[in-house]
Amino acid sequence: MAKTKQDRIKTVYGGGGHVVILGAGASIASTFRNPEPNGKRLPSMDNFIDIVELSDIVEILPERLRAKNFEQLYTNLHNENPNSDEIIEIQNRVYNYFKDMKLPENEATIYDFLVLSLRPRDLIATFNWDPFLYQAFCRNAPIADMPYVCFLHGSVSIGYSKEDGRSGPVGMQMRRDGGLFEPTQLLYPVSQKNYTADEFINMEWSKVKKWLHEDSTKRVTIFGYGAPDTDVEAVSLMNTAWGTADKRNMEQFEIIDIRSEEEGVKRWESFIHSHHYDYTNNYFSSSLASNPRRTFESYFQHNMPETPSDAFSASNPITADIKTLQELWEWHKPLVEAENEWKEEQKKKNGK
Known part of the structure; x- marks a missing residue:
């Protein structure tokens, strides 16, 4: 049956x-x-620059560093100078774009x-x-x-406490006396x-x-x-x-x-x-x-x-x-x- x-x-x-x-x-x-x-859209790596509004940063870059694909763009910038103002600004914009979703x-x-x-x-x-x-x-x-x-x-929602070796909601504390769940690296x-x-x-x-x-x-x-x-x-x-x-x-x-x-x-x-x-x-x-x-x-x-x-x-x-x-x-x-x-x-x- x-x-x-x-x-x-x-x-x-x-x-x-x-x-x-x-x-x-x-x-x-x-x-x-x-x-x-x-009204936020989910980008792919090929339309990421436009959707996350990074075009103004790309426009002032030397031609050798530009790329239509976001991952390649970030790689070019990182290889040139991993601590540049452009890198820091991109990291901040990407995090802020996703965290409010x-x-x-x-x-x-x-x-x-x-x-x-x-x-x-x-x-x-x-x-x-x-x-x-x-x-x-x-x-x-x-x-x-x-x-x-x-x-x-990584994720904009999840943080990590190195003191505790544990993850949790970003910005929250693992313990009353510390153990902050700090933002995880995305890029x-x-x-x-x-x-x-x-x-x-x-x-x-x-x-x-x-x-x-x-x-x-x-x-x-x-x-x-x-x-x-x-x-x-x-x-x-x-x-x-x-x-x-x-x-x-x-x-x-x-x-x-x-x-x-x-x-x-x-x-x-x-x-x-x-x-x-x-x-x-x-x-x-x-x-x-x-x-x-x-x-x-x-x-x-x-x-x-x-x-x-x-x-x-x-x-x-x-x-x-x-x-x-x-x-x-x-x-x-x-x-x-x-x-x-x-x-x-x-x-x-x-x-x-």
């Missing part, structure tokens, strides 16, 4: 793991659906869907500087157990993206490498991250942690990207075993939206069914029609209740 949607809600497993890696495309997709309240109040954004789609066994790792992931995490945390999050290029020259040199960045990368390396991690989703040539070191670190495609021959790799499937898959082919991948241009067609909070259960039943009916288990898809946070929270309520019931059963089994 085929499983039903209700079976999907009630089926809760321990273990497992899903890693989601976010690039600029994820934040751009979020603001397309729900515009940033202040916010998610629309009471609207269900893609980031809200995303953080609620996963559980504490899962990890969201972002390359983005914007505060959207952190804001979505905070406002949805009272509703359900959240996944872990890490910030691979690095292309040629010097050394992810082990910065204490905070190294700590964040250790998380994603650990999660990718774990045998229990069976799903990886790349959302809006194109693995640009300027991030060769980042992709190499992830590839080393993940291992060869032949050794990950049962795992499922997923790409959410607006580019063609051929182009997107080519970027990630060293991670993909044979046909074990999914490709979509839309978050709401992904595994995260097909089975929120049950992505591992769906994977496990499909690939290692205990009964014939498991392989044909129904999905429990969430749709883009949900517009408000309250609607989103109500939709997830049965899933969270089933998880709480499962946790109570585990306590009884373990005699706690």
Whole structure:
């Protein structure tokens, strides 16, 4: 007998793991659906100079230092003089542009869907500087157990206390007598993206490498991250942690990207075993939206069914029609209740 949607809600497993890696495309997709309240746009590296309003700085630079791509421009300036007035001004403008961004109040954004789609066994790792992931995490945390999050290029929301070796909300204190969470570094020259040199960045990368390396991690989703040539070191670190495609021959790799499937898959082919991948241009067609909070259960039943009916288990898809946070929270309520019931059963089994 085929499983039903209700079976999907009630089926809760321990273990497992899903890693989601976010690039600029994820934040751009979020603001397309729900515009940033202040009208701020998410830039790509190719339109960054115009959107963040850096043109006046570029115009006074010598021709040899100019570049249309922001990362190349910053690299040129850094190589010339890493402490120049232009470098300092760019750093300040970039930080100020992103720090004032916010998610629309009471609207269900893609980031809200995303953080609620996963559980504490899962990890969201972002390359983005914007505060959207952190804001979505905070406002949805009272509703359900959240996944872990890490910030691979720093974030305007997250600070780091060197005294304590801990991260937290920027500007806040770890302790009453100090331990200030100071802003993390955002900008690095292309040629010097050394992810082990910065204490905070190294700590964040250790998380994603650990999660990718774990045998229990069976799903990886790349959302809006194109693995640009300027991030060769980042992709190499992830590839080393993940291992060869032949050794990950049962795992499922997923790409959410607006580019063609051929182009997107080519970027990630060293991670993909044979046909074990999914490709979509839309978050709401992904595994995260097909089975929120049950992505591992769906994977496990499909690939290692205990009964014939498991392989044909129904999905429990969430749709883009949900517009408000309250609607989103109500939709997830049965899933969270089933998880709480499962946790109570585990306590009884373990005699706690």
